[in-house]
Amino acid sequence: MDKRLLLISHAATSAQRAGRFPADEPLDARGRAEAEAAGARLVLPADATVLTSPAACARETAAALGLVAASVNALADLNHGDWRGKRVADIAAEAPRELAAWTREPDAAPPGGESFSQLIQRVGAWLDAALPGEAQNSGAKEENGAPAADASAHARATVAITHAPLLRAAIVCALGASPAVFSRIEIAPLSVIELRRSRRGWTWWPCTSV
Numbered sequence: 001m002d003k004r005l006l007l008i009s010h011a012a013t014s015a016q017r018a019g020r021f022p023a024d025e026p027l028d029a030r031g032r033a034e035a036e037a038a039g040a041r042l043v044l045p046a047d048a049t050v051l052t053s054p055a056a057c058a059r060e061t062a063a064a065l066g067l068v069a070a071s072v073n074a075l076a077d078l079n080h081g082d083w084r085g086k087r088v089a090d091i092a093a094e095a096p097r098e099l100a101a102w103t104r105e106p107d108a109a110p111p112g113g114e115s116f117s118q119l120i121q122r123v124g125a126w127l128d129a130a131l132p133g134e135a136q137n138s139g140a141k142e143e144n145g146a147p148a149a150d151a152s153a154h155a156r157a158t159v160a161i162t163h164a165p166l167l168r169a170a171i172v173c174a175l176g177a178s179p180a181v182f183s184r185i186e187i188a189p190l191s192v193i194e195l196r197r198s199r200r201g202w203t204w205w206p207c208t209s210v
Contacts, residue, residue, distance in 0.1 A: 081113025
């Protein structure tokens with residue numbers, strides 16, 4: 001049986017709108033309203049396991065979407081180290097070379113923080129440990145005994161509310177791409193991506209069901 005993973009990036013925070021690196025801020029009224037509006041549109045598997053980053057913005061996004069989620073440390077945001085809570089414009093003035101390297105080079109990290117390459121390793125380890133693949137059952141049957149029309153439709157689903165960098169890392173992992181492509185992946189607040197795991201590994205699917 002395949003396994004489906006729907007990853008949702010949390011709603012925008014006031015810190016994001018102000019151009020600050022995250023520091024575990026909760027959602028403000030605007031972010032909560034945007035998440036509630038998204039919740040009215042999303043169609044998620046009713047029997048899915050729901051997980052969330054331990055960050056306040058992710059947990060509150062899950063609640064605004066009407067989901068009851070379990071917190072998982074592996075879904076925590078990229079560690080921004082000494083830049084945590086600071087304005088990007090201030091870092092650009094104080095450490096322009098370091099900031100430029102961080103935006104372009106996957107092995108560059110904020111002082112005391114985590115590089116994107118390290119994040120990819122963390123997300124990849126979680127994908128393999130928490131959502132291991134299983135051999136597909138080529139003899140899958142419907143309840144009436146007829147062959148299943150689409151085995152992927154019966155895939156066990158997990159929904160995870162987390163952060164944009166983790167969605168980017170998950171896409172890189174699924175595609176087996178170079179970490180260097182991370183800067184070319186844009187993830188907006190409340191974006192949804194779908195990954196599936198089968199005998200051939202992780203694949204990236206269009207989100208036709210949400």
